[in-house]
Amino acid sequence: MPKTFVDFEKRLNLLFLLVLFSLWQLSSTVAFAKDGQDSNIETCKKKEKADLPNFHQVHPYLYRGGEPSEVGLKKLSDRGIKTIIDLRAKGARTSKEKALAQTLGMDYINLPMSDKAPTQSQVETFLAAVKEGREKDRPVFLHCAHGSDRTGCLIGIYRVSEDGYTYKEAYKEMRRYYFGPQFKELSGAVKARAKN
Known part of the structure; x- marks a missing residue:
């Protein structure tokens, strides 16, 4: 080559x-x-x-999530949220959140709920606040500590009561947002409401 x-x-x-x-x-x-x-x-x-942990929009007038930080509360205010429903037991954190929410021009409702089924009064208070939020263009943010179990229960109740969901559809959504299946009384409250 x-x-x-x-x-x-x-x-x-x-x-x-x-x-x-x-x-x-x-x-x-x-x-x-x-x-x-x-x-x-x-x-x-x-x-x-x-x-804003576990934050999600349910409707333009209803949002859900976990405990917001101070910055999170300001973001909620910026989004036009007018009412905060807090499912945690009263204490220093709830008092601080209430004060900041009111400073930002938001209504604050403390509706302490445990891992037991919500009372009829708790359900009625929640549904009435959401109804008012929808009718008066005052969006509501519902939360507990993590936005999964207690929050999931009340959103599930809302879905079967107001949105026509079956229990199965509501439960599937609850699980998507980290609802713990061990909370039988909470899921049972949604199931009972779906039958009514």
């Missing part, structure tokens, strides 16, 4: 390796940039979740 052909073949192989290396470098850079973007987006989402 002539020497020039061997040189040409070596150069071609070298060029091929150079192109492969360049493509690999380019893909690494793009992947790194993409990972960085996702990381920033995830950081923002985590911060939002920290301020």
Whole structure:
């Protein structure tokens, strides 16, 4: 074989390796940039979740979630929420939340609920507040500590009472937002309401 052909073949192989290396470098850079973007987006989402944990819209007039931070309460006010219904037992945290909510121009209802079925009075108070929120354009935010069990129960009751959900549909939604299946009295209250 002539020497020039061997040189040409070596150069071609070298060029091929150079192109492969360049493509690999380019893909690494793009992947790194993409990972960085996702990381920033995830950081923002985590911060939002920290301020408003397990936050979801049920209707334009009804929202649900876990205990909001002070920043979370301000975000709720900015979203136009006018009433906070807090299912936690009275204490320093509920007093602080009430004061801040009122400073932000929101009504605050403390409706302490345990892991037992809600009383008829608790259900009626909740449903009346949501009805008023819907009719008077005063959106309601319902929460407990985590926004999953007690909150899930009352949202489930709302779904079967007002939205025409079956118990199965309501329970599926409750589970989607982390309702614990061990809370039989809470899910039982939704089931009983679905039969009425």
